[in-house]
Amino acid sequence: MQFIKGNHPARWMVPIIIIGLSALAFWQSTQFDRVPPILKRGMQPEDFPQIIIALIIFLAVLLLIKDTDERPEKITGKVWPSMALIIAFALVIEIDLFLGLGVFSFLLCLLWGERRVKALLLVGIVVPLIVFFFFDQVFEIRFPKGILTNLWYG
Amino acid sequence: MEAAFSGLLILADPYLLALILIATLGGVLVGALPGLNATTGVALLLPFTITMEPIPAIVILTTIYCAATFAGAITAILINTPGTSASATTCLDGYPMSQRGEAGRALGMAAVSSTIGGIISIVCLMLAAPLLARAAYHFAPPEYFALTVFGLSMLASIGNGSPIKNIISGAFGVLLATVGIDMLTSIERFTFDVNELSDGISFVPVMIGIFGISELLVQASRLDVVRERISMKAIKLPSRADYAKVWKTILRSSGIGTFIGILPAEGATVASMIGYNEAKRWSKTPEEFGKGAIEGIAGSEAANNAATGGAMVPTLALGIPGSPTAAVILAGMMVHGLRPGPTLFTEQSDFVFAIFWSMMVVNLLFFVIGLYGAKLFARVTLVPMQILWPMVFTFSIVGAYALEQSMADVWVALIFGLIGFAMRRYGYSVVPMAIGLILGGMLETRLGQSMVMLDEQWWLMATRPLTLFFLVLTVLALFGPYMWKKITAKPAKYNSIG
Numbered sequence: 312m313q314f315i316k317g318n319h320p321a322r323w324m325v326p327i328i329i330i331g332l333s334a335l336a337f338w339q340s341t342q343f344d345r346v347p348p349i350l351k352r353g354m355q356p357e358d359f360p361q362i363i364i365a366l367i368i369f370l371a372v373l374l375l376i377k378d379t380d381e382r383p384e385k386i387t388g389k390v391w392p393s394m395a396l397i398i399a400f401a402l403v404i405e406i407d408l409f410l411g412l413g414v415f416s417f418l419l420c421l422l423w424g425e426r427r428v429k430a431l432l433l434v435g436i437v438v439p440l441i442v443f444f445f446f447d448q449v450f451e452i453r454f455p456k457g458i459l460t461n462l463w464y465g
Numbered sequence: 466m467e468a469a470f471s472g473l474l475i476l477a478d479p480y481l482l483a484l485i486l487i488a489t490l491g492g493v494l495v496g497a498l499p500g501l502n503a504t505t506g507v508a509l510l511l512p513f514t515i516t517m518e519p520i521p522a523i524v525i526l527t528t529i530y531c532a533a534t535f536a537g538a539i540t541a542i543l544i545n546t547p548g549t550s551a552s553a554t555t556c557l558d559g560y561p562m563s564q565r566g567e568a569g570r571a572l573g574m575a576a577v578s579s580t581i582g583g584i585i586s587i588v589c590l591m592l593a594a595p596l597l598a599r600a601a602y603h604f605a606p607p608e609y610f611a612l613t614v615f616g617l618s619m620l621a622s623i624g625n626g627s628p629i630k631n632i633i634s635g636a637f638g639v640l641l642a643t644v645g646i647d648m649l650t651s652i653e654r655f656t657f658d659v660n661e662l663s664d665g666i667s668f669v670p671v672m673i674g675i676f677g678i679s680e681l682l683v684q685a686s687r688l689d690v691v692r693e694r695i696s697m698k699a700i701k702l703p704s705r706a707d708y709a710k711v712w713k714t715i716l717r718s719s720g721i722g723t724f725i726g727i728l729p730a731e732g733a734t735v736a737s738m739i740g741y742n743e744a745k746r747w748s749k750t751p752e753e754f755g756k757g758a759i760e761g762i763a764g765s766e767a768a769n770n771a772a773t774g775g776a777m778v779p780t781l782a783l784g785i786p787g788s789p790t791a792a793v794i795l796a797g798m799m800v801h802g803l804r805p806g807p808t809l810f811t812e813q814s815d816f817v818f819a820i821f822w823s824m825m826v827v828n829l830l831f832f833v834i835g836l837y838g839a840k841l842f843a844r845v846t847l848v849p850m851q852i853l854w855p856m857v858f859t860f861s862i863v864g865a866y867a868l869e870q871s872m873a874d875v876w877v878a879l880i881f882g883l884i885g886f887a888m889r890r891y892g893y894s895v896v897p898m899a900i901g902l903i904l905g906g907m908l909e910t911r912l913g914q915s916m917v918m919l920d921e922q923w924w925l926m927a928t929r930p931l932t933l934f935f936l937v938l939t940v941l942a943l944f945g946p947y948m949w950k951k952i953t954a955k956p957a958k959y960n961s962i963g
Contacts, residue, residue, distance in 0.1 A: 340654070343652055343654055344653075353915070353917040354913050359912060363639050367636045370632055371633060373629055374633070377629070383890055386890075390685045390686050393685040394682060401879050419855045420851045420855050423688055423854070424688065424851055425849065430852055438856050450515070450516050452870060453870060
């Protein structure tokens with residue numbers, strides 16, 4: 312009997328990663344402070360997470376043995392560049408949230424094939440501006456300070 | 466009865482009615498746009514309700530739920546792309562009807578059967594939910610714990626994926642719910658000295674990440690899909706002959722949809738599949754299915770809309786979501802300080818009935834919109850993806866930030882967007898994770914309370930009849946399909962030997 316069915320790496324790598332991360336989480340749970348018996352209210356803080364982690368590890372092992380999933384489809388299209396844009400967005404928002412939103416939207420729109428300047432300006436400038444003022448004025452949400460939002464907040 | 470009348474009075478407020486109308490239009494828009502569905506729509510629009518009172522806020526969310534579920538049929542019929550997964554079976558007959566110039570008849574049937582299915586399920590909701598809540602009022606922590614475990618076990622059968630992967634995803638959600646200060650002992654868990662994690666991981670940014678941002682990445686691989694809208698002739702209501710042919714199908718599918726919706730975690734998608742299959746099984750002309758059978762549309766649409774009302778039964782009465790979208794609505798109720806369950810029915814029964822009535826109004830509204838506005842909404846479906854998704858991203862990020870006005874939530878949404886995409890890519894549905902996150906806190910609290918109540922002898926749970934009943938149901942939910950497969954496989958094995 313073949314122990315691990317299927318031979319594409321994701322077939323066994325994903326369960327192994329799950330088991331590894333779960334083992335780390337289990338170890339982390341052993342570091343939680345404990346409370347005296349009178350305060351524990353039925354369970355110590357680590358008890359419940361450990362039950363859940365043990366369940367995840369058990370199921371991941373089962374998956375390793377039983378799963379017969381086929382190889383996942385190759386990532387095609389603009390997925391990787393879009394993901395890179397999301398990561399770049401995460402860095403730009405440290406400077407200004409709306410600068411990040413405008414630049415991200417503009418570049419994503421461009422990346423996905425839009426070439427009309429009006430459409431690019433709509434998603435890159437007009438929509439973020441409308442959203443900013445809508446949330447600022449209607450919901451009274453105060454956005455984090457940044458080089459662009461400071462122009463409004465002063 | 467008094468509560469039902471009070472709920473109706475609440476709904477008589479013109480402001481609330483205007484909100485329902487706007488939310489219905491918004492919900493139809495969300496459902497009609499390929500890639501967006503009711504769950505994503507509710508998750509994205511939840512932050513818009515933060516400054517509202519609980520009643521209008523939850524009414525808006527349920528309205529979007531009902532309207533988006535219906536609107537998936539518009540794109541399914543006109544462009545062969547289900548706006549929501551619950552409308553996938555509607556494509557099978559809706560699109561062939563459109564191709565032969567009967568788009569109006571198909572949309573008309575979708576609107577009529579959706580409305581009837583929705584209304585039947587809401588009547589059931591009005592009758593069943595208070596009874597269920599009354600029964601649950603006497604539940605002690607062990608019963609609640611076992612019921613929640615049962616609800617989580619139903620996650621195994623969500624979607625077409627592996628049950629093991631679904632349970633891992635759900636358990637991951639439950640584990641995420643343990644992050645932060647433990648409510649029972651006040652000890653910090655998995656916070657890694659990050660202050661923002663002390664209060665735990667907020668539901669809403671996680672939902673926005675796994676449903677909104679991960680979907681953006683999924684759509685990035687589908688940019689080459691060409692969508693063509695079929696020109697629609699004047700909208701025409703189904704004829705008397707059509708009604709004669711489908712009324713039994715509509716009633717049957719409404720019953721199926723309501724029942725499936727009531728089951729924890731099972732939603733409109735499963736309901737529509739079963740509704741469609743049963744319509745075909747009972748049809749006098751099953752060979753027409755898949756080629757433009759009007760019964761197919763009725764079977765699918767009545768069932769998926771009936772599931773919306775059904776799904777709200779356990780959501781409101783027990784605090785156990787009846788569908789993925791109901792899970793997001795449940796999260797919304799918690800954000801607004803409401804605690805769904807039996808006490809909601811005793812303390813805020815007028816609020817509960819206001820929700821019921823609003824769902825009734827939505828069903829009538831989308832009947833009109835479905836018939837007379839479908840042409841307009843069909844045009845919306847052709848909004849280019851490269852314009853739609855940057856806008857969705859902007860709303861996702863601002864929505865994630867707005868709830869707590871915290872940049873940490875933006876990070877949570879982004880991180881869970883990437884996690885959600887990775888999970889979906891490797892066959893792990895994100896829905897169980899969302900439901901696990903919502904129910905995790907309750908599960909642990911009930912377990913802790915049960916341990917105290919039973920003097921830490923957890924095995925005594927099995928001596929409580931109702932607890933045992935739910936635990937047996939859990940075992941059946943987890944192993945029933947497997948056991949059934951084994952049982953039904955036996956004769957084939959003998960045959961092959963013989």
